[in-house]
Each structure stands twice: as C-alpha cells, then as structure tokens.
Amino acid sequence: MPKKPTITGEILEESEALEKLIGTRERATLHDVLIEDIDPNPFNPRQDFAVEDLVASMREHGFIGALDGRLVEGRVQLGYGSRRLLAAKEAGIERLPVYLHDDWDDQQMLVIALVENVQREDLTPLQEATSVGQMHQNLGWSVREIARRTGKPKSWVQDALALFKAPEDVKAMVRERPDSIRQARFIARLPEGKDRQKLVEKVLARELTTAQVVEIVRAVEKGQDVERAVASLLPPPIATPAAAVEPTPALSQVKGPAMARRAVVSAEERLLDPRPILRAVRDQLRQIVPEHLDTLEPRRGWGIRKLLEEIIAEATALRDRLPRPD
Numbered sequence: 295m296p297k298k299p300t301i302t303g304e305i306l307e308e309s310e311a312l313e314k315l316i317g318t319r320e321r322a323t324l325h326d327v328l329i330e331d332i333d334p335n336p337f338n339p340r341q342d343f344a345v346e347d348l349v350a351s352m353r354e355h356g357f358i359g360a361l362d363g364r365l366v367e368g369r370v371q372l373g374y375g376s377r378r379l380l381a382a383k384e385a386g387i388e389r390l391p392v393y394l395h396d397d398w399d400d401q402q403m404l405v406i407a408l409v410e411n412v413q414r415e416d417l418t419p420l421q422e423a424t425s426v427g428q429m430h431q432n433l434g435w436s437v438r439e440i441a442r443r444t445g446k447p448k449s450w451v452q453d454a455l456a457l458f459k460a461p462e463d464v465k466a467m468v469r470e471r472p473d474s475i476r477q478a479r480f481i482a483r484l485p486e487g488k489d490r491q492k493l494v495e496k497v498l499a500r501e502l503t504t505a506q507v508v509e510i511v512r513a514v515e516k517g518q519d520v521e522r523a524v525a526s527l528l529p530p531p532i533a534t535p536a537a538a539v540e541p542t543p544a545l546s547q548v549k550g551p552a553m554a555r556r557a558v559v560s561a562e563e564r565l566l567d568p569r570p571i572l573r574a575v576r577d578q579l580r581q582i583v584p585e586h587l588d589t590l591e592p593r594r595g596w597g598i599r600k601l602l603e604e605i606i607a608e609a610t611a612l613r614d615r616l617p618r619p620d
Contacts, residue, residue, distance in 0.1 A: 404432065
C-alpha cells in the first residue's frame with residue numbers, strides 16, 4: 295500500500311503542478327510581504343480548508359517555498375495557496391515570500407483558481423465537476439484542453455463534465471455514493487422518469503456494475519423497457535431458505551426410519567452452512583491484483599475501501615457469533 299504523502303510532500307507536489315500552469319517567473323519579482331496585506335484569489339470561492347496538519351508543519355518547519363500573485367490597489371492577491379495562507383496566519387507567521395506578476399489579468403486568476411481546485415485530492419466528485427464545468431463554460435476549453443491543462447485523463451474530464459450537466463437526482467446519487475460518477479455519466483442520458491429513477495435506486499443499492507448500467511441505458515435508448523433490460527442482465531434472485539423449501543422440522547421432531555432423519559440433517563446443512571458462500575467470496579477477493587490498486591483515482595479507491603470495510607464488519611460479526619472451541 296502506498297504511503298500517504300507528508301504535508302511537505304503535498305505542498306511541493308501542489309506547487310509543482312501549479313508552477314507548470316503559471317510558467318516562468320522570469321518577469322515576476324520576489325517580495326517579502328506582510329501577511330496582513332495578502333488576500334486569497336477572489337475567483338476561488340472555496341474557503342473550507344482543513345489546515346490543522348499544515349499549521350503544525352509550519353510551526354515546526356516554517357513556510358516552505360514561495361507563492362505567486364499580483365498587486366491590486368496596494369494589496370497582494372494570491373493566484374493560488376489560499377489554504378497555505380490561512381495556515382500561515384494560524385501558525386503566527388508574519389511575512390510570506392510572494393512572486394508578483396504584472397501581466398496577470400482576471401482570466402489568468404480564474405484559470406489558476408479552477409486548476410488549483412482540481413489538483414486538490416480532498417474534493418468531492420461534485421466539487422471537481424463544478425470546476426471542470428466552469429472551465430468549459432467560462433473559459434471555453436474543450437475536453438482535450440482541460441485534460442492538458444490539469445494533467446487529468448480525458449475520460450476523467452468527460453465524466454466530470456457529464457456530472458456537471460447532470461440533473462439533480464443524478465447528482466444526488468453521486469453525492470450519496472461518490473464512486474458512482476461513471477454510472478452517472480450514462481444514467482444522465484435518460485429523460486426524467488421511472489426509468490432513470492429505477493437505475494438510480496439500483497446503483498445506490500450496489501446491484502449494478504458500470505458495464506451493466508451502460509448496457510441498460512443503451513437498451514432503453516433503443517426503446518427497450520428498463521425492467522426487461524435489467525432482467526436480461528441480472529441473474530435470477532436466489533431464493534431464501536424460507537422460500538426455497540418448506541420449514542424443516544427439528545431433528546428431534548422427525549419420526550420414521552434413520553434414512554429420513556439423515557435426509558433432514560442434509561437439507562439443514564445445505565441451507566445453513568455458510569462455507570460455500572465464504573469460499574466464493576474468498577476466491578473472488580483473491581482475483582484482485584493488489585498492484586493495480588495504486589493506480590486508482592482517489593474517489594474509486596475510497597469506494598473500494600468502503601466496500602472492504604463493510605465486508606470486514608460483516609465477517610467480524612459472523613465470526614463473533616461462532617462457538618469457540620474448547
């Protein structure tokens with residue numbers, strides 16, 4: 295499992311990504327600015343930053359690196375680094391190194407604010423989608439241009455842009471289940487109504503994979519009924535023990551020859567022994583290639599982590615109910 299980056303490492307990675315966007319500092323001048331004269335980027339409305347770890351790091355190591363901004367009416371407006379500015383204030387730092395760029399206009403400040411938001415790993419899919427949507431609407435960037443500017447895959451940009459344009463019920467689905475953004479891209483193609491609501495409910499219940507959602511949406515778009523499309527992909531429901539057979543009497547209540555009594559025991563074992571199911575779960579988990587988990591985007595990794603935690607919780611509860619050996 296990859297190590298979580300340190301606060302210092304996060305700062306360096308974030309600064310490096312934004313410096314690529316900003317470009318050269320050859321025409322900028324470095325100034326030592328009083329922190330009370332510095333304002334965050336006015337085009338970045340996001341101010342709900344968690345800064346506790348960053349404050350502790352600054353108190354121990356000081357302020358690392360430098361920021362970039364512009365001078366407006368005697369005050370410095372940062373292009374990026376609102377989180378670091380807030381942490382520096384809480385850490386009691388009085389002055390910060392800032393490169394001032396005379397050629398930065400409002401559009402450049404907006405670009406930096408949007409790209410900074412996308413670089414953050416603590417954003418929800420909806421927050422990411424909002425930033426991507428603003429790049430597309432306000433700046434006129436294409437999917438290819440957004441991918442180039444942010445360093446994100448084109449498929450990621452397409453998913454985020456589709457979520458930005460999605461109806462509210464689909465956004466609510468992603469809000470409740472953040473790892474469903476790819477399903478949302480296809481469900482949003484359906485008109486409002488029972489078909490879309492049916493798929494939203496099944497995705498929230500984790501009854502459909504992404505591939506199944508894609509096939510169902512395409513079938514519905516061709517005129518097929520959503521219930522029939524779902525039924526054609528899902529296996530028939532497994533009957534519960536109560537529905538599968540008549541209630542089995544206790545062994546002490548069974549009368550008749552020993553062969554009949556053994557048949558009852560066999561039926562009970564088939565219904566109540568969880569070992570075949572547990573073996574199947576174990577075998578499925580073993581098919582996951584651990585090395586591939588490192589390449590997952592954070593929101594998809596979050597979804598897998600949540601599923602594994604649910605599996606562990608269920609398994610722990612089941613184990614604790616088993617009789618302990620003497």
